[in-house]
Amino acid sequence: MFFRKTKIKPRHREIAGYIKTRWTHLAFAIVCMLVVSASTAASAYIIKPVLDDVFINKKEDMLKLLPFAVLIIYFLRGLGLYGQEYFLNYLGQVIIRKIRDNLYSKIQDLPLSFFEGEKTGELMSRLSNDVNIIKNMVSTTITSTLRDFFTICFLIGVIFYQIWSLALFAVLVLPLAFYPIVFFGRKVRKVSTGCQEAMAEMNSFAHETLVGAKIIKAFSMENYEKKRFYEKTAFIFKMEIKNAIVKALSSPVMEVLAGAGVAFIIWYGGSRVISGVYTTGTFISFLASVIMLYDPVKKISKLNNAVQQGLSAVDRVYDIIERKSDLEEKKDAVLIEKQSHFVTFEDVWFRYNGCDEYILKKINLSVKKGEVIALVGMSGGGKTSLVNLIPRFFDVSKGRVLIDHIDVRNLKLSNLRDQVAFVTQEPILFNDTIYSNIAYGKRDASYEDVVLAAKSAFAYDFIMDFPDGFDTVIGEFGNRLSGGQKQRLCIARALIKDAPILVLDEATSALDTSAEKIVQKALENLMQGRTTFMIAHRLSTISNADRIVVIENGEIAETGTHLELLEKNGSYKSLYELQYLESAT
Ligand SMILES: Nc1ncnc2c1ncn2[C@@H]1O[C@H](COP(=O)(O)OP(=O)(O)OP(=O)(O)O)[C@@H](O)[C@H]1O
Ligand SMILES: [Mg+2]
Incomplete structure (x- = not known):
């Protein structure tokens, strides 16, 4: 009853x-x-x-x-x-x-x-x-x-x-x-x-x-x-x-x-x-x-x-x-080796759940092994959304993203994510020691690995300035650090992962020009042999890119090298001139 x-x-x-x-x-x-x-x-x-x-x-x-x-x-x-x-x-x-x-x-x-x-x-x-x-x-x-x-x-x-x-x-x-x-x-x-x-x-x-x-x-x-x-x-x-x-x-x-x-x-x-x-x-x-x-x-x-x-x-x-994940791993998912990869976007369309409008439209882009691709364009254009598709943070709505000709949806998720090191646009850290934050993705890292990563990310000096050094606890979300310090720890955390695909989303935006130059150098060393996606607003930071892709309203507007794009007299040139004028005044 x-x-x-x-x-x-x-x-x-x-x-x-x-x-x-x-x-x-x-x-x-x-x-x-x-x-x-x-x-x-x-x-x-x-x-x-x-x-x-x-x-x-x-x-x-x-x-x-x-x-x-x-x-x-x-x-x-x-x-x-x-x-x-x-x-x-x-x-x-x-x-x-x-x-x-x-x-x-x-x-x-x-x-x-x-x-x-x-x-x-x-x-x-x-x-x-x-x-x-x-x-x-x-x-x-x-x-x-x-x-x-x-x-x-x-x-x-x-x-x-x-x-x-x-x-x-x-x-x-x-x-x-x-x-x-x-x-x-x-x-x-x-x-x-x-x-x-x-x-x-x-x-x-x-x-x-x-x-x-x-x-x-x-x-x-x-x-x-x-x-x-x-x-x-x-x-x-x-x-x-x-x-x-x-x-x-x-x-x-x-x-x-x-x-x-x-x-x-x-x-x-x-x-x-x-x-x-x-x-x-x-x-x-x-x-x-x-x-x-x-x-x-x-x-x-x-x-x-x-x-x-x-x-x-x-x-x-x-x-x-009991919620069903819309990001299922296939039963016969395959594994790939941790080595240099091609990354291909094949007629990719993407929109967020519950949104009508496509954020990315008809993206076709092939990135060679070890190539450094810079993604530039107006804020809200879809750059972050594009790189988020590589480790399947989100799935494409139409088209395919391929790594070495394999659709990312056919790969084992953990294996796929092992291939990609991410420096996200917001520096997110945990309330733990600096050491643990750097070694986050590689719990078996040796002390030397951590120090090396910190040095490469130009973080070692400021870490040693803290009385507790690597044992300093950084507060919730890393609140006890400056914006630039947080970013450098995030870079060190990505470096130690030693992944073949590197995604740097505004990784150095919070650094001053001199620090940025040094970190940039460290990143350049790191990019050797890695397929790299580099998102930047400051065009000066992407001078070493093999190719620049301009994203506008979710579409690829232009691709080419710095000089090629300047010659084209298109969106890139206007972006460049805008920044050049700003820095000149
Ligand atoms: N989680 C989300 N849900 C719905 N819409 C989103 C979401 N994230 C981003 N968008 C929308 O997608 C579009 C592209 O955003 P995205 O973050 O990819 O731009 P972006 O090129 O990285 O910009 P920025 O240079 O400012 O970082 C924006 O119009 C944004 O409003
Ligand atoms: Mg972004």
């Missing part, structure tokens, strides 16, 4: 599978719960001999025996409660860990296009908040369906044993108590999903504005952002209160029902005690059992709420875990 609307899906089976792998823990938890339930029932039962034998019949031997029995009952109950908590929490944490690991590993494996559609803070919310809700669902479900169910069974046993006719009445009335639960439970799932979404939204907002703290301060937008944050928390507040109300609505109905039941039993049973049909002990033990029944019944009634809330969290988490 509770799960009428819930279809069991593979995702639910998977979670059940995690529990099954720890069946011994589950079994111990069940034993402990049985002990707790039995001791609850025993403590209700023992009221009868206490009242009848000690207080009414005044038997002295019972006075010695019964306190001892009570002690044992409560001792066992304590042990059972401890074991149940321990084993259930253990199971819960196993589930949390598995789901979290799965989710994180899936997120890591999803292509870049996924990250553009998702907010970082929201993903973090799923990793922390939603996974916890799933754990709560599992532990509440297990405790309720097992411990509370056992307790109900044992207590029903006690009441039948004491006064079966009244027990029959209590048992017939009991199902009534579940009606409000089913009625209100349906609303809970809807409201919970809303709460979880609101929470994710707040996380995402907090993440973005904390990362962007500098800009917020620069534009004095603190108060504006605070206000926006307050709006989010106000919304969460509203949703959570609604959630609490929906969850609590079943309680008043249940209380009234329970009160009516107990009142009836006192009226009916009391008259029978007065007329001598039952002993006082029997009746009080019966009444105590009925009152004790209330608690587990109430807990089971809340089960539906926890399950509905949990299922909506399961969906939020598994919608990502």
Whole structure:
């Protein structure tokens, strides 16, 4: 009756599978719960001999025996409660860990296009908040369906044993108590999903504005952002209160029902005690059992709420875990050697997911082994988009990108990415030591390799100026470094990878002219024998390129050497003249 609307899906089976792998823990938890339930029932039962034998019949031997029995009952109950908590929490944490690991590993494996559609803070919310809700669902479900169910069974046993006719009445009335639960439970799932979404939204907002703290301060937008944050928390507040109300609505109905039941039993049973049909002990033990029944019944009634809330969290988490990647690796993917390569763009058209317009149109470009190609053109022309296709950060919409005549989509992804070293337009570093950042793509690099890469990227001197040298921790995103220093570390990181294809997207744009000249020299040495794509706005930095490709509005406008292009009197010449004039004035 509770799960009428819930279809069991593979995702639910998977979670059940995690529990099954720890069946011994589950079994111990069940034993402990049985002990707790039995001791609850025993403590209700023992009221009868206490009242009848000690207080009414005044038997002295019972006075010695019964306190001892009570002690044992409560001792066992304590042990059972401890074991149940321990084993259930253990199971819960196993589930949390598995789901979290799965989710994180899936997120890591999803292509870049996924990250553009998702907010970082929201993903973090799923990793922390939603996974916890799933754990709560599992532990509440297990405790309720097992411990509370056992307790109900044992207590029903006690009441039948004491006064079966009244027990029959209590048992017939009991199902009534579940009606409000089913009625209100349906609303809970809807409201919970809303709460979880609101929470994710707040996380995402907090993440973005904390990362962007500098800009917020620069534009004095603190108060504006605070206000926006307050709006989010106000919304969460509203949703959570609604959630609490929906969850609590079943309680008043249940209380009234329970009160009516107990009142009836006192009226009916009391008259029978007065007329001598039952002993006082029997009746009080019966009444105590009925009152004790209330608690587990109430807990089971809340089960539906926890399950509905949990299922909506399961969906939020598994919608990502089961997300299909649009960047599949073929089963018969091939491997290529790490050596000099041709790279060919064959009638390549490309647009980003969800965009109508093609960003790259009809690109035909063959790059020879070891050739240095410079890509120039106006901002937004499509240069970065073009080089992103080589390591399959994105897939072409039409046409093919080939490495040594093999379509990149036929290559094993890790093998393909081993072929390409990237210096991206934004220098992205991790909050780790300089050493680890440089050795990032080559964890087995020797100390000498790292020093050599740092020297070649003209980074060694500034690294040694730090008191901790290579062990300096550079802050989140490398925040403790200057723009130029970050760029040089990124170059060192690319150099150490020693890949046959090199992509330098504005790699030296943050350096001053003299530093740029030196790094440029280092890069020139490095480009020997490597197929290189060099994107630059400053045309002075591409003088050593074998060929220059001018990209305009996603199309190749011109190709040729510096001199050839100047002669053509086209886009390149205007770009050149613009910069020449700028530097001359
Ligand atoms: N992830 C994305 N989703 C949708 N559109 C994008 C995305 N990245 C870039 N674009 C669009 O693609 C076009 C080309 O961008 P691209 O970054 O390739 O230009 P670019 O030539 O590298 O420019 P710049 O010299 O400024 O770096 C731009 O119009 C941009 O708005
Ligand atoms: Mg770019």
